[in-house]
Amino acid sequence: MNPQITNPPKARSWFPHPALSAFMLLLWLLLANSLSAGQLLLGAVLAWLIPWCSQGFWPEALRIRKPLLLVKFLLVVLWDIVIANVILAARILGPMNKLQPAFMRVPLDIEHEFTITLFASTISLTPGTVSADLNMEEKYLLVHSLHVTDIDAAIAEMKQRYEAPLKEVFECSPQP
Structure with missing residues (x-):
């Protein structure tokens, strides 16, 4: 036994x-x-x-490694929400046949569940985009956007504006 x-x-x-x-x-x-x-x-x-x-x-203690970067990230997200609201309103009030909706697979460089949750939530907070699915085996987040002209550029922008700062604030150990 x-x-x-x-x-x-x-x-x-x-x-x-x-x-x-x-x-x-x-x-x-x-x-x-x-x-x-x-x-x-x-x-x-x-x-x-x-x-x-x-x-x-809470699985582990949350450690904020770069608080000033977190403040900058929050300001960027708030700004993006305001701008996305204006752009989305213009697109919705305009001709519907000009919308180009798309699903995008955003590869994940972040690994912790908390950071992935923040990333997915940030995307969903921005009007016109929503996190639709998370695939941990293949490490990607499925995102739907109401209007995308260049999928690769949209993915690169999400990773640069949201994922990279979150990774730096919550996951990466300080570099010497």
Whole structure:
């Protein structure tokens, strides 16, 4: 009889994700549009409670290697969302026969599930594109776009604008 070896459960930390908690508190205050003591207290409780309750679902500690690059990435994504909304509105209001929808296989250079999820979510946040499927065996993300004239250029742009910064922020070890 072979006893089954299992990893012991991780000890619960009282403050598991401080950066996430700070972000959640800030987001709560922005959504509430108030700095009252009640909103501050409620936001602080939620910002602590949600990460504490969900820490068992996080496979490993999240390590942000380049926080300034992450801020730049977020600004690029926000800008792309605004621009894509304007372009998409113009295309939808224009003649439908000029749209060139396409599916694209975007090869993945990133490996961690969290980073792949962020990449797929970023693509889906941008109006006119959606992540349709993930194939981990062949390492590609299937993306649908409402209008693409050059598939190779669109793939290269997604990899350069979204995947490369995510890889640098979350996966790559610092270079000497």
